[in-house]
Amino acid sequence: MSSGFSIGLNALQANAGAIEVASKNIAASNVSGYKSSEYLFQEALSRSIQPSSSGRFGATGTGGITRRAYSAGSTKYSSSPLDMSINGDGMFVVGLFKEPSAEKTFYTRSGQFLTDKDGYIVSSSGLYLYGYQANVDATNVTDQVGPLKEPESPMPPNPTSSAFVAANLDARLPIVASKKIVAGQGEVDNTLDVNYPDTYSHVQQFPLYDKLGRQHSVSLYFRRVDEKLYDVYVNVDGQIFATESSEGVINIKMPSVAADGGEEADPVAPVPVARFGFFEGRLVTVGGADLESPTASAQGATTLTINLTPPEGDPIDPALLLSDPIEFKLDFTGTTNFASAFEVKKVEQDGYAAGSLSGLSVDDKGFVRGQFTNGRTVIAGQLQLATFRGLGGLREVSNNTYQATDQSGDALLGSGASGIFGSIRSNSVEEANTDMAGELVRLMVQQRNYQANAQSIRTQVEILSVTIDVTR
Numbered sequence: 116m117s118s119g120f121s122i123g124l125n126a127l128q129a130n131a132g133a134i135e136v137a138s139k140n141i142a143a144s145n146v147s148g149y150k151s152s153e154y155l156f157q158e159a160l161s162r163s164i165q166p167s168s169s170g171r172f173g174a175t176g177t178g179g180i181t182r183r184a185y186s187a188g189s190t191k192y193s194s195s196p197l198d199m200s201i202n203g204d205g206m207f208v209v210g211l212f213k214e215p216s217a218e219k220t221f222y223t224r225s226g227q228f229l230t231d232k233d234g235y236i237v238s239s240s241g242l243y244l245y246g247y248q249a250n251v252d253a254t255n256v257t258d259q260v261g262p263l264k265e266p267e268s269p270m271p272p273n274p275t276s277s278a279f280v281a282a283n284l285d286a287r288l289p290i291v292a293s294k295k296i297v298a299g300q301g302e303v304d305n306t307l308d309v310n311y312p313d314t315y316s317h318v319q320q321f322p323l324y325d326k327l328g329r330q331h332s333v334s335l336y337f338r339r340v341d342e343k344l345y346d347v348y349v350n351v352d353g354q355i356f357a358t359e360s361s362e363g364v365i366n367i368k369m370p371s372v373a374a375d376g377g378e379e380a381d382p383v384a385p386v387p388v389a390r391f392g393f394f395e396g397r398l399v400t401v402g403g404a405d406l407e408s409p410t411a412s413a414q415g416a417t418t419l420t421i422n423l424t425p426p427e428g429d430p431i432d433p434a435l436l437l438s439d440p441i442e443f444k445l446d447f448t449g450t451t452n453f454a455s456a457f458e459v460k461k462v463e464q465d466g467y468a469a470g471s472l473s474g475l476s477v478d479d480k481g482f483v484r485g486q487f488t489n490g491r492t493v494i495a496g497q498l499q500l501a502t503f504r505g506l507g508g509l510r511e512v513s514n515n516t517y518q519a520t521d522q523s524g525d526a527l528l529g530s531g532a533s534g535i536f537g538s539i540r541s542n543s544v545e546e547a548n549t550d551m552a553g554e555l556v557r558l559m560v561q562q563r564n565y566q567a568n569a570q571s572i573r574t575q576v577e578i579l580s581v582t583i584d585v586t587r
Contacts, residue, residue, distance in 0.1 A: 123572040129156060129179045130565040136181055137557045140549045148225030148515040149547035151554075152183045185506050187224075188548035190540065196476050197236060199226035200545040203537010205500030205529070209242035209516070213262050220245070222501050222526065224545055225515040234265045236483070240513070246481065246498045247530070253493035256482070263496040266485035268472035270493075272328025274441060275466030278321060281449035283458045284337055284345060286396065288316050291338050306384040307336060307348055314338070316345065317457050324466035327438040333421070338387070343394065343408045343452070346387035351423060352435045360388040363401065364420045369437045371426030389419055393452040401447060419445045467491055479538040481531035500536040501526040 133154035140151040156179045190200045201207070207226060211219040213235075221242060228244055231237050236244040243262035250257050253266065291314065295305040307314045317337040322330050336348040349357040349365055357367045365388050392400045392409035400406070400415030421444075425437040449460060470489030477483050481498030503509065508522025519526055531539040 120572065120575050123568050123575060126568040127565060127572070129154075130561050130568060132179055132181075133561045134558065134565065137554045137561065140554045141551065141558075143514045144547045144549040144551060144554075146225070146514045146547055147227050148188070148223055148545050149549065150183050150185050150224065150515070151547065151549045152181045155180050155182055183507065183509075183511075184548060186548050188546040190543045190545050193227075193542050193544045195227075195229075196474070196541050197228040197230070198542060198544050199228070199477055199498075200540050200543045201226070201500065201531075201537045202540055203535060204502045205531070205536035206502060206517075208245040208499045208501050208526075208528070209238055210245055210262070211242060213243060215245055215260055221512060221516045221518050222503075222509070223516045227544060230265055234267075236263045236265070240516070242516075244498070246483070246496045249494050249496050253495070255494060256497045260499055263483055263498070265475060265483075266472060266487075266493050266495050268470075268485075268487070270467075270470045270472075270487050270489065270491060272324060272326065272469045273465065273467050274326045274439075275323040275443045275464050277444045277446070278323065278333075278462075278464035279446045279448075280319060280321060280335065280462055281447065281460040282317070282319055283451045283453055283455060283460065284317055284339070284391075285457045286452045286454040288339055290340060290342070291316060293340070304384075307338060309336070309350075309353075315348070319459060319462070321462045321464060322466075323441065323443065323464055324468055325438050325441055328468035329436065329438065330468060331423075331435065331437070336385075337391070340390075341408055343392060344406065345391040345393075345452075346404065347389040347391060348385050349388055349421065350385075352432075354431060354435060356385040357388045357421075358386055360403065360419075363389075363416060363418065364422065365389070366422045366424070368424040369426045369435070370431050371428035372431055391447070391450070396451050396453045398447060398450040398452070417447045417450075419447075421445055477539060477541040479532050479540065481539045497530055498539060499528060500531060500539075501528050502535060503527065 133156070136152050136154040143149045201224065206222040206224055209221050209223055210216065223238070225238065227239050228236050229239070238244065245260055246263040247256040248259045248261050292305055294302050297303050305314060315336045316339045319335045320332055323333055324330055331352050334350040334353070336350065338346045338348065340346050349367070351367055351369065355367060355370045357365045359366060387404050390402055390404055390406040391398055392402065392406050392413060394409045394411060394413060398417055399409050399413050401417050401419060402415060420442065423437055423441040425440065430436045468489045470487035470491055472485050473488050474486045475483060475495070476486065477498070481500070483495040483497065484492050485495050486492050503519065503523045503526060505523040508520050508524070509517035510520050512518050529536045531537070
């Protein structure tokens with residue numbers, strides 16, 4: 116009779132455990148990344164140590180264990196780029212300290228992150244998000260792991276040190292004559308005049324930046340003087356033309372206000388400071404004004420060096436002040452002279468102004484990038500992902516955060532879009548994988564089972580009462 120009480124009580128305890136698991140699944144159904152659990156019933160057995168039992172097993176009731184389901188939950192859109200979900204088996208790696216520690220490193224599928232007052236990316240509970248750190252120039256990542264942090268703001272300016280211009284100069288345009296007829300003056304030099312497009316063939320502009328991040332504009336005027344030759348004029352900020360060059364180096368002193376308060380006059384009319392030589396429609400050399408039509412064997416440099424010097428006095432326009440001398444190389448490789456419309460193929464330069472951080476983004480590989488108001492984008496790091504061979508052995512430290520144990524084994528680490536870890540989706544949140552309808556049904560079933568087992572104990576009490584009455 117005592118075994119009947121034991122069986123009933125064990126069954127009540129097991130059903131209470133199942134109700135507790137179902138209740139937790141329902142209560143945590145709104146927790147991002149929560150993984151629901153299932154209560155598995157099993158028969159509880161004990162082996163008798165009495166010789167008369169012949170080693171048989173005797174039922175002592177039921178028990179159970181909890182098994183967690185790591186299947187992915189559905190995802191929903193989020194307006195925050197730091198809300199992320201993983202399309203695969205990976206888990207985010209988070210930690211309690213800035214210096215990663217095995218004892219205080221945790222794993223979660225909850226991808227709701229934000230930045231703290233110091234710019235670190237943290238979970239809603241304040242855990243640091245770990246990842247691979249950015250290299251020195253923020254163009255890639257290293258293998259060093261630590262807490263991810265948004266890029267420093269503002270970004271300091273970077274002066275221009277090199278530029279690249281490639282264009283097609285239309286070979287169908289006529290040669291610009293060196294002389295022209297002017298009424299009352301006769302034949303005069305046909306000097307370049309920016310106000311008269313017939314004095315040049317093409318013009319191309321590109322920006323450059325000084326050490327303080329001020330933007331300046333360089334204008335290149337191309338003038339066809341022969342079937343294979345183009346003279347090049349260089350103007351800065353629309354204020355001054357370069358007047359001299361030597362061996363591919365062009366020196367320009369920025370204009371200043373004269374001592375009497377007027378503008379210093381340009382001493383001479385614009386003059387070519389370089390000449391492009393083409394062969395079969397391709398640029399083969401950049402030389403001085405005395406360069407002759409090149410042949411098939413003519414192969415020379417296709418770059419110019421430009422030196423800009425600040426004005427000696429006050430600048431004509433304060434907005435055009437050059438803070439320090441600038442020297443940069445200008446590469447024209449790829450420039451052509453085909454019989455097609457003028458086309459700019461490529462214009463690049465490596466300088467930029469100062470900028471403030473305007474936003475963060477995360478790609479499918481987990482690279483965290485910062486966008487700045489100056490148009491620059493830098494890499495702040497790459498998320499580290501983890502998975503385990505023994506997922507069932509993870510220890511739950513909160514409704515969506517886990518810690519490795521001996522049963523789970525060491526974490527297998529990697530990055531997004533590689534192996535089994537899965538790709539990362541920004542602007543999305545993984546919801547709990549709780550099946551609400553299934554949990555409600557499970558609650559009703561366990562309630563019925565609990566009532567049935569309670570009835571078995573009540574029956575045992577009644578039988579015991581009858582037995583006691585018989586002995587009276």
